[in-house]
Amino acid sequence: MADAVIGAAVEVALSKAISILEDQINLAWYFKDDLNKLRSSLALTRAFLQDAERRQLVEPVKLWLEQLNDIACKADDVLDELAYEHLRRKVDGQMSKKATELGLQQRVQVSAPVSRGVGGGTHSLVDSSRVVGREADVRKVVDLLIGSTTHQTLSIASIVGMGGLGKTTLAKSICNNGKVHNHFKTIIWVCVAENFDVRRILVEMLESLTRKPCEIKNEDAVIREIQKELREKNFLLVLDDVWDEDIKNWEDLKSSLRGIIESKQSWILATSRSESVALVRETPPDHRHHLNGVEDEECWSIIKERAFGNSPLSPDLEAIGRDIARRCGGVPLVATIIGGTLCNKWDRDEWQQQNMFDGVKLWHSLFLNSGSSFHMVTDFKGLRVLKLVGIVRESLSDSVGKLKHLRYFDISKTHIERLPKSITRLYLLETLRLLGCLRLEQLPGGTKSLVNLRHLYINNGRHVPMEIGCLTNLQTLPLFKVGTERGRGIGELGFLVELGGELEILCLENVRDKEEARGARLWEKKKLHKLRYRWGFWRQGCRKDEEVLEGLEPHSNLKSLTIDYYKGECYPPWLVRKASGDPSACFQPMNLVELKLFRCENVQNLPPLGQYPNLRFLEIEGLKSVRCIGKEFYMNGCDENKPLILFPALEVFTLKKMRELKEWLDVEPAIPVFPSLKVLEINFCDDLNSVPRMSRFSSLEELTVFYCSKLGWMGDEPFSSRLKRLIIKCCTNLRSVPTLDGLSSLLELELCGCEGLTSLPSGLSTCTSLRRLLIDYCINLESVPKDVGQLHSLEELCIVFCGSLKRLLEESLGCLTRLKRLRLGPFSKEVEEFPGLGSIHHLHSSLKELTLSSFGWDKPFSLPFQLQHLTALERLDILEFDGLKALPEWLGNLSSLRILCLEGCGNLVDLPSREALQRLSNLHLFRIYRCPRLEENNRELSKVPCTVNFDYF
Template sequence: MIQLQTPLPIAFLFLPLLKLMAESLLFSSAESLLGKLASRAFQEASLAFGVHRDLQQMKETMELIRGVLLDAEKKNPQSSALSEWLIQIKRVFSDAEDIVDDFECETLRKHVVNTYGSCSRKVSRFFSSSNPVVYRLRMAHHIQDINTRLTKLASQRSMFDLQVIHKDTRVVHVREMTHSHVNPSNVTGREHDKQEIIKLLLQDDHGQSLSVISIVGMGGLGKTTLAKLVFNDPIIHACFPLRMWVCVSNEFELRNVLIKILNSTPNPTRENFNNFETEQLQIHLRNTLQGQKSLLVLDNVWNEDPTRWDELREIIDVGVEGSKILVTTRSHKVATIMHIKSSNLYLLGCLSEEDSLSLFVKYAFKDGDEMKHPQLLKIGEEIVKKCGGLPLAVKTVGSSLFSKVDEKEWKSVRDNEIWNLEQNEKDILPALKLSYDQLPSYLKPCFASFSLYTKDTSVFGTQVCTLWGALGFLPTPKASESMMDVATQLLHELWSRSFLSEYEDYGGECRFKLHDLVIDLAVYIAKGEFEIIDNHNPKLYKNAHHLRFVENNLLDQALLPSSLRTIIFPRGANNEDFLNTLVSRCKFLRVLNLNFSEYASLPRCIGKLKHLRSLSLMENENLTELPDSICKLQNLETLLLVWCMKLQKLPKGLANLVSLRYLGITTIEPACPEKDIASLTSLEKLGFYRCDNFESLFKEILLPTLKEFSLSDCKSLKTVSFHAIKNLEVLMISNCNKLELSMGLNNQILDLRLKLLILSDLPRLVTLPRWLQGSANSLQSLYIQHCINIYELPDWLPTLNCLQGLSFLYCPNLLSLPDNMHRLTNLKEINVTGSYELWKRYKPDVGQDWHKISHVNLVCNDYQSESEEELTDKS
């Protein structure tokens, strides 16, 4: 493994895996469950079912146990007896949660029957259940069993010398959001490193056509940040006409790497390289590289197989003298197999104590406040020494102390025992674990769920919101708030602790990445609760609640825990026996993700998964039908049928999905089931993708709860009534060639609430629609891309005074921006990638009209703009 020349403290040698770290999530589970038991709705339901007294006993015993859980967390139990006690608590809490949810399901079922059944016997039969007397007796028996187990556990709590702490007093002090792009002024202590890397990139190679420079260092040093500083430097722009950025990560499979490289090059014809064979990919890439001096950044390389590197090098070496590859890696072996000369290997060292302290101050204090608290600053100096000069460690610990002025809290961080634990350089940092420990309980399960995400991928707020909502991690929204609003607030809090990187808030949607070490920490924390099943870890933990399978062949070996809450299937899954077993055995499933699988249909008994909150079937190319029993799932909050190209029809009874918040549809049905959709009174997000037979939408309905609406590739769609969806915050329209963009408003200007608007691949768009003026006091982000016929922007554009981001991507006929752009005082960035006339006119310092927008950052990348593309294509 990597041996850095800069000495590190003992804190960074090896951190042993403690038993069942998921037990640290128990307090948040207890809080959530007690909140449900105390709610008025549940109290009324318990009285109706005749189990009120038994449930009150359960609540009181759980409160006794809850009182000592925070102290158990702090002890970080090494004791096997305490660890086993916490395991038993976890099991009984899990069973109690299932009972509480079961009552909620039964209450909701009765609501559906009472609402719709009076009009239709068919509905009553559809939602028929067992004898209510038998149900009460069965549930009463389960509750008594849980009470017996809880009483026994409560009597044992005194054995472990645990203190009673009823309330989690930890709070998150949120920093103000900053711009997500790398700003050199926000990077501390790396100017010398940047200049050294630039020298290596510009040095004469004496006729060599392709050379490699490698930045090597352990996780958390800031290798990627340094590479970005270099990549965006004007000197590099001038020297390398073609620049490409690829995040390689763990899989160095040739075809995937070729696709990533091509996706980072200019692509004016918008080729979908995912459909290319390897031979086509290498021909296209070599043609792109031919005759151009290029810089290719391969970020986060782990591949140690020289054969795979040789295959790639043969393709990308097209004989252009001076072309370079810049690699970031943690491994010296990676650098060796890529045939790097010793002079081209750059060992990135730790920050100096001075630079570390400067970085710490940025994150721990508001501007200038460090001078008001000299004693805290002195303690901070001691904390910084323990961070060993790693920027990620300095930032996370500094963020955890932001706005705290109690010396005891600072000393507690300085004196925490975790600094004395050993750690291997590839494992998590004590600083990260310490920052996690200081999170309030409601954020801990949210953080643990990050263990299910793959490294080096962009994560959208919608994805997180869907998962957290389904698992009950989100607090109940306040009046006028959506679930997405609540999820965004929690993400913002995690960002404020530096757990999220490259965070971008588009208004109504956000996007971020997770550092490798952050995911490592999440895996460490969630061990035994959230599990990734792959060839390296094929074992299933009997107490696991959340599983993601990586390999299709592993499904044959799995004996599923009946208490499973989440399962994410691997790409290409087609094991019908496994799916049938899952649906029949795991009756408490909350999340079922079958994206990219190959099932032609689903088991009809799926309607019995009454606890299911999220069902995702995206890009199932073989799916032709769905059982109507799906519409029995009254708790379902998310149903995604996006890009299921062979789906003949939607299941009957969509109106019965009374809890549905997020619906995404691809279908070949002739018309939209508008009346059913209008009955979904909880619906917040709706999307139609490749619904080629829809011609009009929302003529006679209203969707007052809808916050986000997406249209993509609906070839026949001509009209959409904006009056039906006027409470939208996010609107995305892509590749709907026949759509009348006035949206039925003509010159009307409604009072709108849009925060984010994306218009893409719309040949009928010649200027911005007038109705957009109605969002003058709310619109934060506006993206216009691949609209080849837009030729002018309206004079009223500068009245959109909340705008923070503007993008005009690949709009070749757009020649100018309106005057008075200086009025947009909140505007931070204008991206004109692919819109070369705009770039020439407004190019910094030299463009004839640059002075009109000199207050904002003008961007023109000659590689595909990843974030906007992903934002448009996401579902």
């Protein structure tokens, strides 16, 4: 049966052909009929393959389908080569353009032939010194420029034609023409491309004239400088590769040029693909030169020169070459690329080699583990996906740059210390993953050349590429570290218009002011859903944190925001804006779901968040200057026409490390607040002494309060009936807890370090679903009520370090028939025997773990005989019993026991007999720690069976 992958491969290859020809390289004009045939063939191929998959095929048909798949894969690689070459040329053009800013290239002037100005879009690959078949075109445009009788001081001419026909090359040849040099005193070349920015064009004009980078920021000053350079000169201004159709931009440029031009006649020569471009529309019809395709013979000449130079060809190869030339549609670009592909291939058999290594060159995905040989990677020329797993190499070979087709490259969690420079030639790369590369240093210079990169996964600030703003297709960037050097400023983010998902911006202390922060243009990035703003931890002073944060205003689509180590005294207007605020403002809080404010040490008041309609998660930590949570936290004005509900969607609220916070105030009882809150955590708020009434949290399911030592009262009103988890730890001043009456949904109750409690909360017996009850370090607790025996769902009970406790459960313990884990003691030293164990034998079928402890209790003690009935017991810990001298013989009855631990039993002398210990057939570990008298009695220790792991300290 035919493989469905074959159909997919054919479809991908044909679809890519159409896409590349129509969109990427814009060559579809002469191939319209062929494309329509391709579409029809694609539909027929799909239908055939779908039918083939349902049939039992004979071997010849299977073989044919496999060959079809190979052809599709090879076609896919050829089309990739075409796309790669297109991007390479585009990158080369951009690099040429950038070189001026770095002082590495001077723009063309009077005495210099225009041979290095290159277009920003798709441009001809034909050598500018030889314009194949274009001599007539050159003469026609030259005659127009120097022979026109127009009386205008600034005239416009244009060269129009589809991409790949050689418009830029033709313009270069015109500028290099001797007649043009003699006529114009100055020739200026500016590559416009997609971005028709008037100020940029003027700046590049000035740089071309002065041969040095322009430091002037004021546009009028730039115009004045250009005027000085062009005084009493006529000039030719070439605007190459113009795309913009907005007539207003062209009018702005004309207005600026009027201040430059004097009486002498000058010209603008524009190249463009479209008649709709504003500059072309402004050109008189007789000044427009339409560029057509070259003859088939010229295409063959280009192919032959690129592929074979002056070498003679066999008749077979020439016949094939001429047939290919006819299919080029008169487009020099296609002929040049094909010629380069055929370079030095003299034998037909060479086309059979994109089958070596049993077909590995057709493989598209490769996953290597730590035991693989990396040097073989370059044999897989057609790879689209390369993932290195656990590679321990410190570097990669330069040969990785030969993987032209690579789309996905993952070296996460490897030991690689550097990436080769050649990686910057992977122009088709879409995804690069560098997560957890702890040893990897900075990325190589030139990473900005990866113009097709869409997803860069990094979690280390060192791995942010220099001039990342050049990667304009980037959609995923988890991390950006702001630097002070050129190419690392926050303005680089402004160019990444497709950026989405989540982004963390580090080292915001390196942003100088609001205007520089606005250069990131975050308010335009509607695909960004999660942002984290982070300043440096160790820096001194706040510099301009407030205005920087104001300039970082995000788009209203933002769902999650974290602000970390901000040192301003107040939050920006866009964060404190109420939901019904200024509709013209960029950021509206209606979509914000999560907000985290961390370590903003100078802020004295929380922002008003109560009217954020969709805020579900709020975490506030380390705002050490906030002393009161008051009315400002709940609202910023109100709309009288709408019913007011505060924090309508909030589900999780965490207050943490608010060291100076003294009170958290409530609002008027008539105003609903926190109707959806499920989880409330208040941790490490040492000075907090008041919180809202617990009844205000009507949907609360989990309440956790840690280390709030001055919190003495939580109100008399009951908790929410939905409460499932209540944990209060180290609240040493807490004297009472609201009643638990009616909390049938409560699953866990933990009271730890509450020294002020003398009794447990009332209503405990109604918590019929309670599974876990922990009472720990409540040193003034005097009793545990008998109704604990009604907690029939209880699985874990822990009552430890309650030094005032004298009465414990009595016979109630035996009623807890689902109890699996039990920890008891130490208790008051006044009791004569260990309390609460009289009915423990009723737990014989449920209890798995038992710990008994009594620090400093030196009264004579023996294990209660009821313990011998705990036949399900798997672990027994006896801790700190100085009064225990011997373990009983019946210990051998605990047939399920796996772990036995004795610790701090200073007077323990005797173990059970060897026979009793041998009956513990499931015993796996026997641990004895700080039992000195047993150490003296080696005979007793020798009783431990050799089959048991025996630890003795």
